[in-house]
Amino acid sequence: MTNHDEAATVRPLTLAWVRRHLEADERIVGAEVLHGGATAEMRKLTVGARDGGVRHLVLRSFVDPTRQGPAEDLLHREADALTTLTGTGTTAPGLVAVDPTAAHCEHPSLLMTHLPGRPVTDDGGLEARLPLLARQLVAIHAVRPAVRPREYTALSTADTAVVPGGADAAAWAAAIDVIRTPPPRYEGRFLHRDFQPGNVLFDLPPAGPAGAAGARISGVVDWAAASWGPADLDVAHCSTNLALLHGPEWGPRFTEAYQEAGGTLAATAAARLYWQVRVPLAFSEEVRWVARPWQEAGRAELTVRVVEQRLNTYLTSLMDAPG
The missing domain is CATH 3.90.1200.10 (Aminoglycoside phosphotransferase (APH), C-terminal lobe)
Known part of the structure; x- marks a missing residue:
């Protein structure tokens, strides 16, 4: 797996958990840190298939305590919300897997699909x-x-x-x-x-x-x-x-x-x-x-x-x- 920077390295247990939720012919070929979040570590994972196809997933891991409450509660709520929003007029990431109690990962984590686009914080427009x-x-x-x-x-x-x-x-x-x-x-x-x-x-x-x-x-x-x-x-x-x-x-x-x-x-x-x-x-x-x-x-x-x-x-x- 190629990392864009050292901080993007996915921890071993979490990496194994993510791999279990990929297709049989897929593997993780890259990871990079997503900045801007204030409550969790966010990583964009690049997933490659044998036929040359590439897709992206996003891994959210709660490493530190949060102001909003226990990580388990937050991840349950996010997983439920992503499921609720499927097929509605609001485009949200698709839920791939969730480990709210860190039963399999080093820290409570959620894996979801990656959406195109970017936040805009400029005054212009x-x-x-x-x-x-x-x-x-x-x-x-x-x-x-x-x-x-x-x-x-x-x-x-x-x-x-x-x-x-x-x-x-x-x-x-x-x-x-x-x-x-x-x-x-x-x-x-x-x-x-x-x-x-x-x-x-x-x-x-x-x-x-x-x-x-x-x-x-x-x-x-x-x-x-x-x-x-x-x-x-x-x-x-x-x-x-x-x-x-x-x-x-x-x-x-x-x-x-x-x-x-x-x-x-x-x-x-x-x-x-x-x-x-x-x-x-x-x-x-x-x-x-x-x-x-x-x-x-x-x-x-x-x-x-x-x-x-x-x-x-x-x-x-x-x-x-x-x-």
Whole structure:
């Protein structure tokens, strides 16, 4: 097996497990690290057949503890989500095999098919990509699974929010008070729970900006947090990511685009605000972790300080918006 770099080396037990799930005439001929993930090691495996055919698989291995919960739970959820999404309007990787308890591998692992395309985190072309992202999220929320996934969990509380230095203290205090109240009642939907530009793959034209005519979404990845809950939560998550990645004005614009695409949010302004501010308050606890994948993707200007400033501006704008 040829590795593009030493870090791509697949551990022996995991390699043997992967081989057991290949066709009889196939072998692994290469592996490379996929960057951008924040919760697991990701490797792209090149699989060759005797007739010269080549295909690619993706191996996800949880090596370290995660903020989202036990690896076993995350891999069960991802495997169930990939099975649920088969044949729907959302293109997701196909499940090949899963070892959630590391019964066969060195670490809990999942093997899936590789999708074409790449994430786009550049500012250029965002105007054209925004409605594509919105329509994709509406399609995800339209999925009706035969077996409902577990209810969403909120990993942050009013007491764990971290107010950035120089932030609008009054606005942050008011936002924190909002999430001290019980969650609003909601109509449940199938949620991705980490729908954002880093997990959406685009098939781009050979030339031109990333939002040029002809760009299309080729798939959505990273379903380890798939849950059941309010559509507002997914919308708020993507809106917050866009606000930090591209500028605070893009958060509300995504919310509008989602509704223009046919998506439905909470019926009252108070309920919508609850979900809108819950996500940026959660982000306040892990700004460094949020910024790192963007920096690795080439957005070096998105320092922790810049992201904190955008987070403050975005949260303040939510609290100042007319109800």
